[in-house]
Amino acid sequence: MGIVSQEAIDQFQALMDEVDESLKETFENVHQGYPSATLMRFLKAREWNATKAHKMLVECLKWRVQNEIDKILAKPIIPSELYRAMRDSQLIGLSGYSREGHPIFAVGVGLSTFDKASVNYYVQSHIQINEYRDRVILPAATKKYGRHIGTCVKVLDMTGLKLSALSQIKLLTIITSIDDLNYPEKTNAYYIVNVPYIFSACWKVVKPLLQERTRKKVQVLSGSGRDELLKIMDYASLPHFCKREGSGSSRQSENGTENCFSFDHPFHQQLYNHIKQQSLILESTEPIRQGSVHVDLPEPPAEGTEIAKTIESEFHKFENQNGLSGSLDGLKINGN
Numbered sequence: 001m002g003i004v005s006q007e008a009i010d011q012f013q014a015l016m017d018e019v020d021e022s023l024k025e026t027f028e029n030v031h032q033g034y035p036s037a038t039l040m041r042f043l044k045a046r047e048w049n050a051t052k053a054h055k056m057l058v059e060c061l062k063w064r065v066q067n068e069i070d071k072i073l074a075k076p077i078i079p080s081e082l083y084r085a086m087r088d089s090q091l092i093g094l095s096g097y098s099r100e101g102h103p104i105f106a107v108g109v110g111l112s113t114f115d116k117a118s119v120n121y122y123v124q125s126h127i128q129i130n131e132y133r134d135r136v137i138l139p140a141a142t143k144k145y146g147r148h149i150g151t152c153v154k155v156l157d158m159t160g161l162k163l164s165a166l167s168q169i170k171l172l173t174i175i176t177s178i179d180d181l182n183y184p185e186k187t188n189a190y191y192i193v194n195v196p197y198i199f200s201a202c203w204k205v206v207k208p209l210l211q212e213r214t215r216k217k218v219q220v221l222s223g224s225g226r227d228e229l230l231k232i233m234d235y236a237s238l239p240h241f242c243k244r245e246g247s248g249s250s251r252q253s254e255n256g257t258e259n260c261f262s263f264d265h266p267f268h269q270q271l272y273n274h275i276k277q278q279s280l281i282l283e284s285t286e287p288i289r290q291g292s293v294h295v296d297l298p299e300p301p302a303e304g305t306e307i308a309k310t311i312e313s314e315f316h317k318f319e320n321q322n323g324l325s326g327s328l329d330g331l332k333i334n335g336n
Contacts, residue, residue, distance in 0.1 A: 005040075011050040012039045016057070023061040029070050030061070032139055037150050044213065045184035060182045067295045073131050074278035075293050077121060083272060084263040085116035086125055093260030094137065094267040095155070096237025101145035102188065103137050103152040106239035106260050110161035110194070114168050120292035126175050127295065130183050132271050151188040155229065157241045159194040169311060177298045190218045193225035193242060202311050209306055 016027070016039070031038040039053070042060075046052035064070060077083045091108025098104060114122055133152060141149040179186070192199070200220075207215060221228050224242045235243070240259050260267060 005043075005048065008043050008048045008050045008053075009036060009039050012043060012053055015050065015054040019058060019061070022065055023058065026061050026064045026070055027057075029135065030064070032135065034148055034150060037148060041150075041185040045180075056181070056184075063182060063296060063298075067293075069127065069131065069295075071282060072124070072128055072293060073135065073275055074282040075124070075128075076272070076275045076279050077117075077125060077292070080263075080272070082117060082121075083125075086121060087261060087263040087268060089113045089116040090122055090125060091157075091261040092126075092129060093239075093262070093265055095239040095260045096233060097141065098153055098233045098237070100232075101141050101147075101149050103133065103141060103149075104233060104237055104239070105133075105152050105154045106241070107154060107156045108159070108241070108261055109156050110158045110196075112168070114171055118292060119171055119174070120294050122171060123174065123178070123295055123297065124293040127178065128275065129271070130179070130186075132274065134183070134186070136274065151186055153189045153191070153232070154187050155225070155239050155242065156190060156192045157194050157239065158192060158196060158199050159241060161196050161199055163198070174297050178295075181298055188217065191225055191229060192218065192220045193229075194223070195220055206311060 013036075016024075016035075019027075027035070027038075039057075042053040042057045043050065046056055077086065089112060091106075091112045093106055095104050095106045138149055138152075203220065207218075210218075219228075224244060226238065226242050226244075229238055229242055259265060262268065263272070
């Protein structure tokens with residue numbers, strides 16, 4: 001670690017020593033015993049400016065307190081049929097671990113429809129997965145591998161990406177803003193696979209808008225990306241949509257326990273059971289309110305708004321040029 005980095009951490013730590021006790025309590029749930037690593041994440045997100053990083057972290061902690069984020073893993077989405085429907089429409093899951101011990105989260109970007117529940121439910125589910133990752137998955141990986149593991153890897157599947165995905169940009173921008181503001185630098189690499197032509201067109205104009213540290217994390221792979229991904233993970237940890245070459249639905253799998261998006265996959269079963277157990281513990285001290293959790297939704301930062309507008313513009317441009325509004329599965333390119 002450089003001298004500048006250590007000075008920034010020391011300055012940041014001195015500022016954090018002055019925050020209210022209520023914020024220090026929720027900070028413990030954030031850092032999980034590794035406060036310096038957490039300070040570094042927020043410093044990276046603010047280009048090593050301790051004052052800006054402190055402001056960002058304090059706002060994050062206030063958001064957590066105001067929205068009872070520390071209790072969100074005790075607030076199940078019920079009935080289970082609703083949660084199952086959400087898993088079929090918000091495609092995300094844990095497929096395994098990299099050889100370095102980083103959890104591998106698979107995201108079915110192209111086939112997620114977000115049409116089975118309200119925005120509040122989808123935001124609640126996303127935050128619950130974030131909190132379960134940070135409070136359960138990463139601490140367990142740290143213990144297993146004997147060193148601190150505080151970040152994950154994400155594999156984004158673009159199978160089935162359609163022009164109709166424009167309707168999802170608002171929700172995706174909200175979720176991305178929540179991550180950027182409250183869970184910064186939790187992903188150390190993004191691998192994008194099964195890429196249709198429309199994504200390639202968007203990527204060329206969106207890539208320059210991203211911050212350099214984000215661009216460096218993103219790799220667009222050819223086809224299913226299987227060969228490249230096998231360099232960092234075992235075959236068993238590959239997301240199901242990467243275990244074959246060519247296009248195909250990332251939603252369907254012969255075995256529900258293999259499809260990491262499925263409610264029947266061990267990850268989602270363990271997550272859902274954990275939340276139910278935590279709700280029983282909380283219920284013994286206070287009543288559990290039924291329905292979705294309403295979380296204060298952030299205003300997207302200027303960068304996020306610009307990117308969303310650029311994507312929308314490119315999609316409309318493609319639609320006008322081709323007269324298409326259907327699936328773009330068949331138009332594949334090689335990633336670069």
